Amino acid sequence: MGIPDKAIQEADINRWASGMEEFMEDRETILEIKHLQTSFLTSSGKVKAVRDVSFSLKKGEVLGIVGESGSGKTVTSLSVIRLLAGTGVIEGGEILFDGKDLAKVSMKEMRTIRGDRIAMVFQDPMTSLNPLIPVGKQITEMIEEHNRGMSKAQLKEEALKLLKLVHIPEAEKRFSSYPHEFSGGMRQRVMIAIALACKPDILIADEPTTALDVTIQDQILKLLNQLREEMDMSIIFITHDLGVVAEVCDRVVVMYGGRIMEEGPVEAIFERPSHPYTQGLMASVPDISLDKNVRLVSIPGSPPDMLNPPAGCPFVLRCAYGRNICNAKVPPVTEIGEGHCSYCWLLTPEAPKENNPYK
Amino acid sequence: MGRYIAKRIGMSVVTLFVLICLTFAMMHAIPGGPFTSDRNVTEAVQQALNEKYHLNDPVIVQFGNYIKDLLHGDLGMSYQYQGKSVNDFIVDGFPVSGKLGLVTTIFVLLASIPMGIVAALKNGRWQDMLVMVIATLGVTIPSFVIATMLMYLFSYKLGWLPTFGISSWKSFILPMVAMGGYSLAFLARLMRSSLLEVMGQDYIRTARSKGISEFKTITRHALRNALIPVITVLGPTIANLVTGSFVIESIFAMPGLGVHYVTSINNRDYSTIMGVTIFYATFLIAIVFIVDLFYCLIDPRIRYE
Numbered sequence: 001m002g003i004p005d006k007a008i009q010e011a012d013i014n015r016w017a018s019g020m021e022e023f024m025e026d027r028e029t030i031l032e033i034k035h036l037q038t039s040f041l042t043s044s045g046k047v048k049a050v051r052d053v054s055f056s057l058k059k060g061e062v063l064g065i066v067g068e069s070g071s072g073k074t075v076t077s078l079s080v081i082r083l084l085a086g087t088g089v090i091e092g093g094e095i096l097f098d099g100k101d102l103a104k105v106s107m108k109e110m111r112t113i114r115g116d117r118i119a120m121v122f123q124d125p126m127t128s129l130n131p132l133i134p135v136g137k138q139i140t141e142m143i144e145e146h147n148r149g150m151s152k153a154q155l156k157e158e159a160l161k162l163l164k165l166v167h168i169p170e171a172e173k174r175f176s177s178y179p180h181e182f183s184g185g186m187r188q189r190v191m192i193a194i195a196l197a198c199k200p201d202i203l204i205a206d207e208p209t210t211a212l213d214v215t216i217q218d219q220i221l222k223l224l225n226q227l228r229e230e231m232d233m234s235i236i237f238i239t240h241d242l243g244v245v246a247e248v249c250d251r252v253v254v255m256y257g258g259r260i261m262e263e264g265p266v267e268a269i270f271e272r273p274s275h276p277y278t279q280g281l282m283a284s285v286p287d288i289s290l291d292k293n294v295r296l297v298s299i300p301g302s303p304p305d306m307l308n309p310p311a312g313c314p315f316v317l318r319c320a321y322g323r324n325i326c327n328a329k330v331p332p333v334t335e336i337g338e339g340h341c342s343y344c345w346l347l348t349p350e351a352p353k354e355n356n357p358y359k
Numbered sequence: 360m361g362r363y364i365a366k367r368i369g370m371s372v373v374t375l376f377v378l379i380c381l382t383f384a385m386m387h388a389i390p391g392g393p394f395t396s397d398r399n400v401t402e403a404v405q406q407a408l409n410e411k412y413h414l415n416d417p418v419i420v421q422f423g424n425y426i427k428d429l430l431h432g433d434l435g436m437s438y439q440y441q442g443k444s445v446n447d448f449i450v451d452g453f454p455v456s457g458k459l460g461l462v463t464t465i466f467v468l469l470a471s472i473p474m475g476i477v478a479a480l481k482n483g484r485w486q487d488m489l490v491m492v493i494a495t496l497g498v499t500i501p502s503f504v505i506a507t508m509l510m511y512l513f514s515y516k517l518g519w520l521p522t523f524g525i526s527s528w529k530s531f532i533l534p535m536v537a538m539g540g541y542s543l544a545f546l547a548r549l550m551r552s553s554l555l556e557v558m559g560q561d562y563i564r565t566a567r568s569k570g571i572s573e574f575k576t577i578t579r580h581a582l583r584n585a586l587i588p589v590i591t592v593l594g595p596t597i598a599n600l601v602t603g604s605f606v607i608e609s610i611f612a613m614p615g616l617g618v619h620y621v622t623s624i625n626n627r628d629y630s631t632i633m634g635v636t637i638f639y640a641t642f643l644i645a646i647v648f649i650v651d652l653f654y655c656l657i658d659p660r661i662r663y664e
Contacts, residue, residue, distance in 0.1 A: 114570035127561040178659040
């Protein structure tokens with residue numbers, strides 16, 4: 001399997017240098033998602049975007065959710081913060097946070113959690129800020145909402161601290177600037193400042209660097225890494241960029257077709273990807289040292305139709321090892337290593353040996 | 360800002376001048392003249408009249424004389440009504456048209472924007488349907504039909520409101536509704552579609568992710584953004600309503616300015632045609648200018664240099 005060497009090295013260095021793994025062991029779980037099911041009711045039927053997704057997030061941990069477009073990674077995070085568009089509904093499962101099931105709390109209660117305890121940074125910084133309101137005010141709005149009774153001067157002081165925290169130069173001057181006076185990277189910093197305003201327990205970052213160019217991307221990732229350590233918060237990092245995963249995440253959940261394919265510590269996923277889909281993803285990472293005439297590797301086929309998803313493993317139609325059982329039944333979980341799980345029939349003890357790379 | 364205003368005023372003067380030239384040329388291109396009416400007058404009388412009013416001079420000379428008078432603020436004497444100047448028409452008629460227009464503008468704004476907001480927020484539900492039905496009727500039914508129906512119902516059947524004149528504030532209610540119908544429907548639809556679009560924007564999702572209430576999300580983040588396209592069309596709408604409507608003023612027998620727009624052309628009342636056109640154009644240019652200035656108050660991305 002063509003696993004990108006560079007990515008592994010980076011992941012290894014990041015993780016082993018900080019000894020994060022043992023550190024994580026005895027940390028408490030802050031968010032636990034159990035059997036989450038989210039669908040969108042459309043005129044052509046029910047789009048089952050998230051089907052039976054379960055994972056947990058520990059305090060101080062960075063959890064990556066990886067998958068291609070339409071895999072349900074964004075919908076999962078929007079379900080947590082209950083920001084699904086009008087037609088989206090959580091049909092089942094539990095989202096346990098702070099002793100409450102977020103899937104069931106009232107909108108009023110959810111609003112006290114949103115922003116204050118769980119905050120979100122979105123993909124496109126160019127459109128995520130209100131163009132008519134100075135950025136300073138967009139930050140203070142968040143603080144004010146969750147800390148009633150702060151004076152105007154205190155609010156401004158807090159906002160300035162945040163702007164400095166995310167390395168906005170001349171924060172004092174920038175406080176009253178409008179979003180259009182900022183570049184994309186600066187706007188994303190402002191978005192991060194807003195998200196951090198109430199020192200949330202969990203930060204959900206939905207492809208925060210996808211819309212930015214690579215140098216800015218690197219700055220934003222470094223910033224998030226630094227802030228995570230300073231503020232001791234948990235991050236759910238949604239991305240389709242495996243390089244980014246290697247750089248910032250402790251643990252990874254690989255999603256496809258609304259289901260979890262594989263889950264585990266970042267080094268295990270990069271070293272021993274054990275689901276054919278994960279292996280395909282790893283193989284698709286371009287290698288800069290390759291001859292430019294070599295065609296890039298891709299997984300053949302296209303994602304399943306979520307209106308009528310396959311009854312079994314959603315990846316079956318594109319999987320080189322797909323067989324009848326994969327199509328008929330959802331694969332059970334197989335534990336491969338410490339905290340490393342995969343959902344594939346090939347890994348089960350009963351799986352036949354022929355055309356099976358794992359036996 | 361000061362330079363921008365000066366530039367805009369300069370451009371307005373040029374616009375106005377071009378407009379005067381075109382109107383003057385077209386007016387003289389229409390066959391006939393102020394004194395070729397259905398009344399039978401002899402050739403000699405006709406000639407004498409034309410002579411008296413300098414209508415036999417070359418058009419360019421007439422134009423020069425007109426501009427000279429115009430620069431003195433004199434719009435000339437009416438060719439149709441003896442002893443009446445065009446300035447008189449405007450001084451007499453505009454207060455009536457202006458008052459009706461102002462009341463109508465306020466009515467339209469106070470009704471259409473809330474209607475659009477309700478329709479957008481209740482998208483797809485009965486409130487939305489109701490507003491859309493009203494809006495479609497308002498756009499499709501001509502104002503004179505609305506006026507007639509209103510008169511039938513509120514004046515003839517119920518006897519609540521007068522059918523004509525400007526005797527009391529009650530006289531303004533029916534013309535206001537009839538004249539505002541179209542603008543109201545148009546603005547309500549525009550407000551609805553604009554707010555619907557804004558509600559789907561990313562920054563609305565950001566606002567919601569902050570945990571602020573839906574009410575604050577709408578009032579602080581959505582409405583101001585949604586109003587921008589509405590303000591764009593507000594300039595011409597206000598100018599239209601305030602300068603008077605021929606149809607509505609005729610139906611309700613209101614002595615406004617609107618009547619002169621049409622009758623002066625039929626009568627080839629040259630000075631009146633020019634006068635009311637210039638007045639209307641100046642008013643329109645001024646209102647659009649003011650609306651443009653309002654723009655930069657609401658939208659920081661717009662800066663005039």
